[in-house]
Amino acid sequence: MAEAASSLLVLRDVCLRFGGLQALMDISLHVPAGLWSALIGPNGAGKTSMLNVICGLYAPQAGDVLLEGRSLYGVPAYERAVLGLARTFQTVQLVQEMNVLDNLLLGLHTQGRVGVFGHLLRSSASRREERKMQEKGLELLARFSLETLWSRPVLELSLWQRKLLELSRAVAGDPKLLLLDEPMGGLTMAERESMALLLQDLRGQGMSMIMVEHDMDMVMAHTDHVLVLHHGRLLAQGPPREIQADPQVISAYLGE
Amino acid sequence: MSAGRTAAARPWRRLLPYAILATAAALTPFAVTDTYLLSLGSLIGLFALAVTGLNLLIGMAGQVSLGQAAFFGLGAYASGILTVHHGLPVGLAIAAALTLTGLVALVLAAPTLKLEGHNLVMATLGLNMIFTIVCIQWESMTGGSSGLFGIPAMSLAGVNLSSDRNFFYLVWGVLLAVLWLCSNLLRTRPGRALRSLHQGDLLPVSLGIPVVQYKIALFVAAALLAALAGCLYAHYLQFISPHSFDMFVSLQLVTMTAVGGLGNLWGGVFGAAFLLLLPEWLHAVPDVMPLLHGLILMIVLMFCPRGLLPALKNMARKIWRGHG
Ligand SMILES: Nc1ncnc2c1ncn2[C@@H]1O[C@H](COP(=O)(O)OP(=O)(O)OP(=O)(O)O)[C@@H](O)[C@H]1O
Ligand SMILES: [Mg+2]
Secondary structure, three states: OHHHHHEEEEEEEEEEEEOOEEEEEEEEEEEEOOOEEEEEOOOOOOHHHHHHHHHOOOOOOEEEEEEOOEEOOOOOHHHHHHHOEEEOOOOOOOOOOOEHHHHHHHHHHHHOOOOHHHHHOOOHHHHHHHHHHHHHHHHHHHHOOOHHHOOOEHHHOOHHHHHHHHHHHHHHOOOOEEEEEOOOOOOOHHHHHHHHHHHHHHHHOOOEEEEEOOOHHHHHHHOOEEEEEEOOEEEEEEOHHHHHHOHHHHHHHHOO | OHHHHHHHOOHHHHHHHHHHHHHHHHHHHHHOOOHHHHHHHHHHHHHHHHHHHHHHHHHHHOOOOOOHHHHHHHHHHHHHHHHHOOOOOHHHHHHHHHHHHHHHHHHHHHHHHOOOHHHHHHHHHHHHHHHHHHHHHOHHHHOHHHOEOOOOOOEEOOEEOOOHHHHHHHHHHHHHHHHHHHHHHHHOHHHHHHHOHHHOOHHHHHOOOOHHHHHHHHHHHHHHHHHHHHHHHHHHHOOEOHHHHOHHHHHHHHHHHHHHOOOOHHHHHHHHHHHHHHHHHHOOOHHHHHHHHHHHHHHHHHHOOOOHHHHHHHHHHHHHHHHO
16 A cells, blocks of 8 residues: 555554444554644544544554554553654643643653663763753743743643643654644633644644644644544545535534 | 743752751761761661662652562662672672562563552552562571671771761762762653653653653662662661561651652651651650551641641741742
8 A cells, every 4th residue: 555655654454342332343444644633523522532542542452553564563651762663741741749841851861871870870971961951851842932931830820830841841852743632622612723833833834733622623623634533433534625515524513 | 032041040958958968967876976866867867868768769659669678678688698608709799689589570570560550559568568578588598587797897998887887878878879860860851741641641751751761660660779778778787687678667658748848859758767767756666657647647638738848847937028
């Protein structure tokens, strides 16, 4: 399949079951590089489950996930992060006891080269690496207008700031594919607009993204490609305008 | 960027607690002439060493082990038996005891860490009981319930390290070095990864952190620190018995950790000192101590789950602000 070869991400006949519940049924799709894709569908359609399958948190009962043509079968989630998958969560996941900068630096975990013993002994390599990471971390925070908050405990942040921090952590390691689970969920209209602009910037820099989102206006206005899930099945996929006009999609989702 | 400088600046502030503790430790043997009190000071240092490991395990991985005294005892007995029955030089015996404990911990880590919550507590408790039973039953090696006598003292270049004063310096020197290493680790990349562990596996794993390996490493490190304390203990007292490493000692270690505050390295030292000095102040009969420890643990967990020391610090800060 020529299409598969040029695709960043491929899912082949993916099936995921939780006991008797079929969360994903025979999902096959291609995600080309450089696109901002949206993954939409009603509550419980299997959107989060699909992201979890892609990044290795759930192991599908059947089917395979390929990143840049390489099968991820049996590759544990933490190694997929090294291969270039990063994500955010539907409910923001930050380490409560740590400050903003340290939370961000978790996103650079896979970039470290100095081993545990170097860090234990506070070797010059360890200090150099930490200094470089902190600088890079502060730069990233500045990109997302969080730099003045770097030393704050994350408990003090607003939802908007938490979402920003989670996003900056996810892009810190320069992933090949960014998985976003409802990045605009719970935000105000103005914040949604700002988030859309940030994501547009990222896309402009060549970042490939799959975004789960309920806000159809956002999806139609900004994304390049739309995947529609319904009861664990891939109902339709295509450019936003086509999807908007698809009668099946309208009856299943938009028409609700 | 100014924030960049602030983030790495003020290294002296980091060194301050070490300087204070080192000075206090250096002066203590001059101020405290009573050998009983001095050996109590050494014991505090030894327990603080074991608590440091447990603190990392509970505070970072959220794994509560009630079997830490078994590793403490494994270090002590292995080093004791190797010197008494096999005539190994002390240094070599300690190295062998640590290697053995590390291997045992490594084998136990994977199945143990699959358990969580009560199951983990019960399993580690069971481990401790098995250890105690082996120590009592394997008389030919361990000396049974009457204990193992005649363990040789430690010496280095002709200096007896097991004299009360030298041992005190040795223990506190080792403790300060270990605290320094641990705080180095916690401030850097692996430390941030460790601090993300108790969040549940989803987050750390998606960030590329091999959670299982990290937890195993923590479990082994905690066991090694307990075993190191055990080795030193054995060659200082030159006598050990199963009773010193039973589950009540494990309970004591967990209580010390809880008192000091989970994941708080200095808190562990405070917790060890607090619990070992308490019976001195109370003139308590040894038999009620387990009861007292259980009670303290309960009170701490109920009223200040982040630890007694952090709670006291908070209170002091509030009073200070109230006056200011
Ligand atoms: N770990 C799990 N164990 C059991 N069932 C699960 C699990 N995760 C998801 N499910 C079930 O799978 C189905 C799909 O869930 P999923 O979270 O993927 O939906 P979603 O499309 O993300 O929904 P939402 O819009 O509400 O976030 C649901 O019925 C859910 O209850
Ligand atoms: Mg979801």
